[in-house]
Amino acid sequence: MIKxxxxxxxxxxxxxxxxxxxxxxxxxxxxxxxxxxxFHTTRLxxxxxxxxxxxxxxxxxxxxxxxxxxxxxxLEKVQPDEIYNLAAQSxxxxxxxxPEYSAEVDALGVLRLLDAIRETRVKARFYQASSSxxxxxxxxxxxxxxxxxxxxxxxxAAKLFGYWTVVNYREAYGLFACNGILxxxxxxxxxxxxxxxxxxxxxxxxLAGKQDFITMGNMEARRDWGYAPEYVELMWKMLQAERxxxxxxxxxxxxxxxxxxxxxxxxxGLDWRKYVKTDPRYLRPTEVDELCADPAxxxxxxxxxxxxxxxxxxxxxxxxxxxxxxxxxxxxGDALLRKLFPNRWWKID
Amino acid sequence: xxxxxxxxxxxxxxxLLLDKGYEVFGCDLSIGPRACWRLSYLGVYDKIDLLxxxxxxxxxxxKAVERSRPHEIYNLAAQSxxxxxxQSPVExxxxxxxxxxxxxxxxxxxxxxxxxxxxxxxxxxxxxKIKRLAADMPFHPVNPxxxxxxxxxxxxxxxxxxxxxxICNGIMxxxxxxxxxxxxxxxxxxxxxxxxxxxxxGELRLGNTDSKRDWGYAPEYVDAAWRMLQQAxxxxxxxxxxxxxxxxxxxIKAFKVAGLDWQRYVKTDPDLLRPVxxxxxxxxxxxxxxxxxxxxxxxxxxxxxxxxxEDLARWQRHLKGETFPWDAISDA
Numbered sequence: 221m222i223k224x225x226x227x228x229x230x231x232x233x234x235x236x237x238x239x240x241x242x243x244x245x246x247x248x249x250x251x252x253x254x255x256x257x258x259f260h261t262t263r264l265x266x267x268x269x270x271x272x273x274x275x276x277x278x279x280x281x282x283x284x285x286x287x288x289x290x291x292x293x294x295l296e297k298v299q300p301d302e303i304y305n306l307a308a309q310s311x312x313x314x315x316x317x318x319p320e321y322s323a324e325v326d327a328l329g330v331l332r333l334l335d336a337i338r339e340t341r342v343k344a345r346f347y348q349a350s351s352s353x354x355x356x357x358x359x360x361x362x363x364x365x366x367x368x369x370x371x372x373x374x375x376x377a378a379k380l381f382g383y384w385t386v387v388n389y390r391e392a393y394g395l396f397a398c399n400g401i402l403x404x405x406x407x408x409x410x411x412x413x414x415x416x417x418x419x420x421x422x423x424x425x426x427l428a429g430k431q432d433f434i435t436m437g438n439m440e441a442r443r444d445w446g447y448a449p450e451y452v453e454l455m456w457k458m459l460q461a462e463r464x465x466x467x468x469x470x471x472x473x474x475x476x477x478x479x480x481x482x483x484x485x486x487x488x489g490l491d492w493r494k495y496v497k498t499d500p501r502y503l504r505p506t507e508v509d510e511l512c513a514d515p516a517x518x519x520x521x522x523x524x525x526x527x528x529x530x531x532x533x534x535x536x537x538x539x540x541x542x543x544x545x546x547x548x549x550x551x552x553g554d555a556l557l558r559k560l561f562p563n564r565w566w567k568i569d
Numbered sequence: 570x571x572x573x574x575x576x577x578x579x580x581x582x583x584x585l586l587l588d589k590g591y592e593v594f595g596c597d598l599s600i601g602p603r604a605c606w607r608l609s610y611l612g613v614y615d616k617i618d619l620l621x622x623x624x625x626x627x628x629x630x631x632k633a634v635e636r637s638r639p640h641e642i643y644n645l646a647a648q649s650x651x652x653x654x655x656q657s658p659v660e661x662x663x664x665x666x667x668x669x670x671x672x673x674x675x676x677x678x679x680x681x682x683x684x685x686x687x688x689x690x691x692x693x694x695x696x697x698k699i700k701r702l703a704a705d706m707p708f709h710p711v712n713p714x715x716x717x718x719x720x721x722x723x724x725x726x727x728x729x730x731x732x733x734x735x736i737c738n739g740i741m742x743x744x745x746x747x748x749x750x751x752x753x754x755x756x757x758x759x760x761x762x763x764x765x766x767x768x769x770x771g772e773l774r775l776g777n778t779d780s781k782r783d784w785g786y787a788p789e790y791v792d793a794a795w796r797m798l799q800q801a802x803x804x805x806x807x808x809x810x811x812x813x814x815x816x817x818x819x820x821i822k823a824f825k826v827a828g829l830d831w832q833r834y835v836k837t838d839p840d841l842l843r844p845v846x847x848x849x850x851x852x853x854x855x856x857x858x859x860x861x862x863x864x865x866x867x868x869x870x871x872x873x874x875x876x877x878x879e880d881l882a883r884w885q886r887h888l889k890g891e892t893f894p895w896d897a898i899s900d901a
Binding site: 331 | 658710
């Protein structure tokens with residue numbers, strides 16, 4: 221039986237990898253994209269314009285998480301078996317500038333979609349992109365599903381609303397709905413204003429002579445960074461489980477922005493101190509100092525073990541960004557990908 | 570400035586603040602005399618400055634704050650019936666949750682010295698695994714109303730910590746009065762008891778009568794809200810009576826006060842059951858007593874008497890042909 225999936229936020233990093241993953245598994249994949257005056261679905265271009273037949277199984281619909289009737293209509297039309305709600309205003313710092321909009325999409329959007337599932341009676345399993353930012357001011361050094369939340373930004377508060385809405389609909393209506401509480405996950409497809417990509421792209425530009433330095437904010441913030449393709453596999457696994465369970469997902473290792481900077485520049489053979497400036501405008505009103513996952517449940521119950529950790533991630537991302545500018549990468553990242561993922565399902569970086 | 574001024578708490582709070590010499594600005598979605606019957610009932614409708622503002626409208630909220638330049642803001646506005654929130658969950662999220670986000674942004678733009686009271690609620694704790702509820706219990710909202718209130722609660726805490734705003738979350742248990750809306754079970758019961766007593770009604774249909782709550786008296790609760798904003802430092806407080814009773818006990822007492830045998834008139838209706846009901850928790854208001862010097866005087870028995878007697882009096886006045894501000898008659 222051919223399964224149908226609906227992905228909101230399909231044009232983003234996770235959405236594009238997830239689409240590719242599900243297509244490689246034989247799914248028919250539907251995605252919701254917003255109408256904008258310029259095309260922003262470039263992460264899907266290699267599928268849409270590729271030679272693989274999977275492009276015949278990819279369908280994009282216009283829509284918006286702020287539009288209930290649209291969401292209802294898409295659900296009615298598509299009748300998906302699985303729904304992955306990845307759509308969000310996902311930048312923490314920017315959420316301080318657009319707090320209301322962030323809530324419209326990240327909080328109410330979840331509610332609209334779940335209520336649409338209830339209304340249309342579509343028998344779909346639902347995955348919600350929850351976030352480690354929920355933990356905020358952490359009360360434990362490694363955060364698990366039992367760690368209390370403490371949101372520190374409008375983004376985190378909105379995601380908290382979304383998280384509890386999922387729990388509420390699961391308990392009230394028996395929907396198969398679950399939260400993936402994913403820690404930071406990066407890749408060559410990461411948005412350019414997220415710090416890891418900002419760094420690797422910046423280094424590539426510096427090597428190409430197009431940029432002189434990178435400006436950043438708080439270098440001491442510590443995060444648990446993983447590789448996005450491995451994380452989207454976990455999303456799928458959560459929806460194949462026997463029962464819906466909320467799950468923390470991360471590598472279990474923590475590094476600072478400073479460490480990422482040093483490692484990336486060192487791999488590129490440059491002295492980072494010559495190329496990095498800090499600017500207070502990138503600081504946040506409240507910082508989340510540290511996040512580090514305790515992924516025991518994901519490891520044990522879903523058999524998920526990430527292979528790419530900090531050192532590998534730096535190399536993978538930098539090789540990709542350097543290659544994208546037609547320069548020759550050192551190649552350790554590419555070699556790692558060949559070694560760790562001999563059967564990789566993502567055709568491009 | 571009070572948002573949700575036309576509601577039960579808004580009306581009592583307006584009267585309280587006017588009494589203390591405040592200039593009161595009140596916002597609500599509808600500010601006409603019918604919608605504001607409670608304000609007329611308390612004789613304060615003409616004494617406050619009414620502003621029309623929809624919590625879904627950030628611009629209206631900003632204008633309301635700019636116009637009133639308040640020292641104190643009480644955010645009481647909400648879609649506030651937890652059971653009904655399953656029917657219109659998005660509206661609940663938008664008004665009860667995001668409304669507070671818009672209000673906070675309006676305050677940031679105008680006067681960061683304004684002190685803000687947020688109407689938080691016991692509902693955000695949901696399953697009370699522990700019987701005595703202290704403010705550090707884990708959260709577990711079980712309906713869209715509670716999710717929205719939890720989001721607002723965290724916004725309040727975050728803006729307090731991030732931006733230094735003086736914000737207090739008042740974690741209130743159920744609080745009732747003769748001004749409570751008819752769709753809340755307490756008033757539904759007392760109004761029905763009065764009508765049955767006067768021969769206007771034959772029966773009362775209810776949902777889960779085993780449901781237990783800690784019910785207090787609204788005028789005392791809004792007093793607690795005011796006290797929070799007078800403190801040197803902002804904090805969150807629990808407001809409760811510390812006692813709980815079941816809906817069935819409320820029915821029995823109410824019908825007794827009305828001089829009726831409840832068993833003859835009360836039926837359960839399965840359509841009125843909720844998908845998930847909140848198991849009860851007992852409120853521990855020790856900190857509120859110690860810090861704010863507040864305690865509840867009107868508890869369960871007195872509360873039921875007040876409400877039944879008031880509803881009886883109203884129906885009697887109505888039967889004599891009197892017209893007065895009231896919600897139980899559609900053209901009052």
